[in-house]
Amino acid sequence: MNLxxxxxxxxxxxxxxxxxxxxxxxxxxLSPDGLQSDGIAVVDVKVGSDTYGQIVxxxxxxxxxxxxxxxxxxxxxxxxxxxxxxAFLERRYLIVPGIRSSRIYVIDVKEPLKAKIHKTIEPEExxxxxxxxxxxxxHCGPEGIYVSCLGGGGADGTDGPPGIFIMDCETFEIxxxxxxxxxKQDKHYDFWWNxxxxxxxxxxxxxxxxxxxGVVPEDLLxxxxxxxxxxxxxxxxxxxxxxxxxxxxxxxLEIRPxxxxxxxxxxxxxxxxxxxxxxxxxxxxxDDDGVWQSKKTxxxxxxxxxxxxxxxxxxxxEAVPPLVTDIDLSLDDKYLYVACWGLGEMHQYDVSDxxxxxxxxxVELGGIARGAKHPNGENFAYGPQMVEISRDGKRIxxxxxxxxTWDDQFYPDDEGGQMVMADVGENGGLTLNKDFYxxxxxxxxxxxxxxxxxxxxxxxxxxxxx
Amino acid sequence: MGWPxxxxxxxxxxxxxxxxxxxxxxxxxxxxAMIGILLPFSLxxxxxxxxxxxxxxxxxxxxxxxxxxxxxxxxPKFLARVHPAxxxxxxxxxxxxxxxxxxxxxxxxxxxxxxxxxxxxAAAQSLMGSNVVTAFVVAAVHTLSMTLAGGMIAVATxxxxxxxxxxxxxxxxxIVWALSLxxxxxxxxxxxxxxx
Numbered sequence: 001m002n003l004x005x006x007x008x009x010x011x012x013x014x015x016x017x018x019x020x021x022x023x024x025x026x027x028x029x030l031s032p033d034g035l036q037s038d039g040i041a042v043v044d045v046k047v048g049s050d051t052y053g054q055i056v057x058x059x060x061x062x063x064x065x066x067x068x069x070x071x072x073x074x075x076x077x078x079x080x081x082x083x084x085x086x087a088f089l090e091r092r093y094l095i096v097p098g099i100r101s102s103r104i105y106v107i108d109v110k111e112p113l114k115a116k117i118h119k120t121i122e123p124e125e126x127x128x129x130x131x132x133x134x135x136x137x138x139h140c141g142p143e144g145i146y147v148s149c150l151g152g153g154g155a156d157g158t159d160g161p162p163g164i165f166i167m168d169c170e171t172f173e174i175x176x177x178x179x180x181x182x183x184k185q186d187k188h189y190d191f192w193w194n195x196x197x198x199x200x201x202x203x204x205x206x207x208x209x210x211x212x213x214g215v216v217p218e219d220l221l222x223x224x225x226x227x228x229x230x231x232x233x234x235x236x237x238x239x240x241x242x243x244x245x246x247x248x249x250x251x252x253l254e255i256r257p258x259x260x261x262x263x264x265x266x267x268x269x270x271x272x273x274x275x276x277x278x279x280x281x282x283x284x285x286x287d288d289d290g291v292w293q294s295k296k297t298x299x300x301x302x303x304x305x306x307x308x309x310x311x312x313x314x315x316x317x318e319a320v321p322p323l324v325t326d327i328d329l330s331l332d333d334k335y336l337y338v339a340c341w342g343l344g345e346m347h348q349y350d351v352s353d354x355x356x357x358x359x360x361x362x363v364e365l366g367g368i369a370r371g372a373k374h375p376n377g378e379n380f381a382y383g384p385q386m387v388e389i390s391r392d393g394k395r396i397x398x399x400x401x402x403x404x405t406w407d408d409q410f411y412p413d414d415e416g417g418q419m420v421m422a423d424v425g426e427n428g429g430l431t432l433n434k435d436f437y438x439x440x441x442x443x444x445x446x447x448x449x450x451x452x453x454x455x456x457x458x459x460x461x462x463x464x465x466x
Numbered sequence: 467m468g469w470p471x472x473x474x475x476x477x478x479x480x481x482x483x484x485x486x487x488x489x490x491x492x493x494x495x496x497x498x499a500m501i502g503i504l505l506p507f508s509l510x511x512x513x514x515x516x517x518x519x520x521x522x523x524x525x526x527x528x529x530x531x532x533x534x535x536x537x538x539x540x541x542p543k544f545l546a547r548v549h550p551a552x553x554x555x556x557x558x559x560x561x562x563x564x565x566x567x568x569x570x571x572x573x574x575x576x577x578x579x580x581x582x583x584x585x586x587x588a589a590a591q592s593l594m595g596s597n598v599v600t601a602f603v604v605a606a607v608h609t610l611s612m613t614l615a616g617g618m619i620a621v622a623t624x625x626x627x628x629x630x631x632x633x634x635x636x637x638x639x640x641i642v643w644a645l646s647l648x649x650x651x652x653x654x655x656x657x658x659x660x661x662x
Contacts, residue, residue, distance in 0.1 A: 003638045011629035080633055082470035083556060084546045088638040142546035170540065196478050196550050235547055262478055463629050464477045 005087040008453040010077045013259040013331040014465035016391050022451040023049075024112045025388075025397060026071075026094060027419055029058070029444040032404035034065035036443055040096060042112050043419065043438055045397075045451075053436045057113045061105055061120075066098025067404060070448045072138025074106070074145060074169055077459040078195055084142050089169060093118060094450065095145060097135035100212070102126050104135055104147075106172050112452060119172050129174040130165040133157045134208060137190050139460070142235070144169045146178060148191050150205060157208035162188040164202070183239030187226040190254050193234055195462050196261045200232040201284070203252045203268060214405040217313060221274060223247040229255065229268055229284065231292045241292050245282055248275045252282075256329040256336070256457070258354070262464045265354050267336055268294075269327040277302035277317060279324035279340060283354045298349060298357050300324065300340055309369035313409050320368045323410070325402055326386050328457055330393040332465075335360065335428065337387050341402055342410065344370050344383040346422065348396075348430045361430035363422055366400060368410060374420060375434045381416040382407055388449040389456040396422045396430065401445035417446035468492040468557050469616035470632060473624050475553070485624055486617075488553055493613040495557025496566070500605035502558075503567030504574055508597040517575075521658030524571045525651045531565040532647030539640060567605075569647055572654025574604045 010016035023046040029039045042057040075089040094107045102123035109115040127133060132149035134157055139146045145167040151157020163185070164178040179185075187204035204226020210216050219225060227249045231241040245252055249270045257266035265285035273280055281298035300322040307315040314320065323342030329335070329351070336357060338347040344367015349357040364372040366380040374380050380400060387398040399419045401407050407414070417440030421433045440446050450458065475488035510520060542563040548556045561567060578597045623631050 005633045005636050007633075009633055011632045015630055015633075080470075080636075081546075082468070082474045083548060083550060084541065086541055087633070087636050088640075143543050196474060198550055235549055262480070463474050463632070464480075466477060466480065 002088045002090060005080060006075065006089065006091050008077075008091045009075075009080050009087065010454075010459070010461065011080050011463040012465045013333075013461050016077060016454065016459060016461070017331050017393065019391060019453065021392060022390055022453055022455075024452040025419075026109065026112075026450045026452070027399060027438075028068040028071060028096070028447040029417065029440055030068045030401070030404065030447060031064070031443060032401075032407065032445055034067075037061050037064050038066045038068045038098070039444075040068075040071075040094065040107055040115065041438075041440065041446070042109075042115055045421075045436075053438055055438065055440075057115060059107055059115045059117065061117065063098075063101065063103060065101055066103055067100035068096055068447065069099040069403070070137050071096040071450065072145075073140055073450070073454070073458055074172075076140045076454055077461050078140055078142070081142060081195055081462045086169065091454065093172075095138045095147070095167070095172075097138070097147065099134050099136055099150065102133045102135060102151075121172065121174065126165075126174060127153065130177055131160055132162055132165055132177070134162070136188075139192060139458075140169060141193065141460070142195065144175060145172075146191070148188050148202065150188055150211075151208040161186045162207075164188070164191060178237055179239075180237040181239060183230065184228070184242040185230045185239055189226065189252075192255045192257050192266075193460060194257055194261050194264070195234070195460055197264060198234045199286075200234045201255045201257065201266065201268075202230045202232065203255050204228055205251055205253060211403065212405065214409050215313075220250055220272075223250060223274055225250045226252055227270075228252065229294075243284065243292055243294055245270065245294065245296075248273050249280060249282075250274050253325065254327045256327055258333045259329065259331050259456070259461055260333055260465050261461055262466075263333065267327060267329065267351070267354070269324045269338065271324055272321050273299075277319055277321040279322035279338075281324065281327065281336070281338060281349075281357070285354070295355065297355060298338070300338070300343070300347070303343060305369050311368065311410055311412050314368070320370075323383075328387045328389050330389050331391055331456055332393060335393065335424070337389060337396055339384045339387050339398065341383040341385050342368050344368065344372055344380075346384040346387065346396070346398060346430065348424070348428060350428060360428035361425070363430045363432050365420065365432065374437055375432050376437050378437055378439070379416070380418055380420065381414040382411045386448045388451060390451060391453070391455060393456075394424050396424060397449050397451075399446035399449060401447055404445070407445065416440065417444050419446055419449065468553070468560065469620040469623075470636075471553055471556070472616070472620040473629075473632065476624050485620060489613055489617050489620065491553035492557040492616070493609050495554035495559075496561050496612060497605055497609040498554075499558045499561035500567045500570060500608055501601065502562075504570060504601040504605055505598070507571055507575060508578065508601040518658050521572065521575045521654060524575055525654030525658060528565070528568050528572055528651030528654060529648050530651075531568050532644045532651060535565065535644035535647065536641065564643065565647055569650050570604055570608055572650055572657075574601065576654065576657055577604070
């Protein structure tokens with residue numbers, strides 16, 4: 001507990017953009033085969049530092065086979081909510097779940113160079129208290145820390161629907177399930193919200209048997225992955241509307257609401273349209289009658305390719321699908337970044353008009369049957385994946401691994417973990433930074449990035465930018 | 467209490483008028499919480515024979531609340547379950563959770579205290595009636611001063627100082643508040659037992 005609010009808590013997105021820039025990035029390191037322990041890499045991102053672009057500290061956990069994926073803070077700018085008065089929490093702990101083991105680590109990063117494990121929650125406790133498994137997305141919110149889980153109960157996570165549970169933001173005790181009325185929701189992936197407007201949006205990937213051992217082509221071609229998003233009355237914990245994009249829009253993953261809490265719209269990325277292999281972004285919004293609507297506002301075409309250049313999974317299609325696996329929105333709600341993990345491209349769209357996005361910048365790196373090299377001449381395994389934007393919107397960081405078993409299917413010949421950064425031009429545009437290239441220790445891959453002091457996919461704000 | 471809510475309401479609706487409206491709702495909730503605590507005590511005051519005991523119990527209650535808040539430094543989670551538009555309800559619950567009404571009780575009982583000589587003369591009925599009026603006056607004065615103070619900060623933040631002021635000036639007064647509950651309770655005890 002502090003006497004004053006944590007200096008990294010900002011009332012509005014605009015104030016967060018004006019705050020001092022990040023000095024460190026925290027990046028997940030995962031062992032795809034479980035032969036090594038997973039960990040968190042602390043990367044020096046302070047321009048001018050002697051160790052710029054290097055891993056300056058590692059927190060390696062004692063167990064193996066956790067498979068780290070997404071993670072988040074114990075507290076963010078949402079602590080300045082005028083309703084909850086949690087303003088005196090510290091942004092100090094990273095909540096890091098193992099998506100394969102269902103174990104959760106709480107890592108103390110108060111001193112980034114001495115970051116250490118603060119608490120471990122064993123899988124049995126999670127199963128018993130929530131009935132969920134495979135914890136994934138973390139957001140700090142009104143009643144504590146919210147954690148979405150991809151699996152329900154039982155060994156394969158299909159005993160009961162997956163969902164969100166709440167954890168105490170001070171003791172890290174698991175409190176229990178969030179949902180009171182889940183409606184049609186039977187799969188889970190990402191979620192985010194607008195706190196003053198009191199709504200939450202959640203999305204769907206697939207059930208554990210559909211992803212743990214790799215993508216199941218029959219399920220994908222028969223449209224059995226998630227293709228709906230769910231709108232919730234956040235405080236009533238009730239699903240108020242389920243929106244089906246259409247069954248061909250397979251894997252509706254990342255939910256990115258506008259950061260300015262006066263706005264009632266956001267975006268959702270869809271990995272693949274099974275009718276034409278396109279990637280798609282939907283804009284969702286609340287209309288004047290309070291009903292949620294959506295429209296496909298971005299499509300990204302596949303690239304034709306000779307079968308002999310393709311992994312066995314794609315040979316029959318003679319094309320490289322874009323595979324939109326992550327999106328991220330800048331704090332000013334101006335640019336949406338779209339990772340095309342299959343094509344090996346990072347796109348930047350100007351979404352000032354959320355109904356009419358305009359492509360403003362693009363970078364090629366890695367990619368199926370392309371393998372575009374980094375400007376420093378090094379290889380980039382797989383393609384651009386988890387993307388994180390600096391608070392001021394000027395630096396875009398990303399890593400390359402999607403998920404261990406999926407990496408191996410789409411890129412059977414690649415291996416390695418890399419993190420890179422691109423600079424954003426004054427009027428948009430994206431250029432890879434030649435000097436920032438982090439190669440992860442051998443045998444480890446990388447996934448989500450969190451920036452010291454918060455970033456564009458962690459913090460939720462309770463006051464408008466005006 | 468709750469002035470950031472008024473700022474947020476005005477900014478969210480982008481209307482100046484939302485600010486006084488929000489302050490009004492917050493004041494209503496606070497006033498109801500005060501009255502909810504003071505009224506039962508004012509009705510009990512007709513038990514003039516038990517006046518000292520009543521004041522001792524009230525003082526101990528307030529001290530206990532202060533100590534509880536000192537030990538339990540956790541924030542009441544249920545406040546987060548209130549819908550952001552239900553400001554009066556939020557204000558009522560927040561005042562209850564922090565023991566704001568309770569804090570007024572020793573002071574209020576001190577004001578109602580009757581000298582030993584008066585006991586014989588004053589009819590219980592009229593005594594009770596005047597105490598009820600006192601309860602309303604105390605609650606109203608308290609709510610008004612709180613709303614004025616909070617309102618000034620809210621207006622200043624909204625109009626001139628900007629949102630940066632919000633996180634810069636928000637102090638953790640939890641311990642100060644708990645200690646002031648303890649001292650008000652102690653004062654109540656002291657005046658009940660030794661001041662005649």
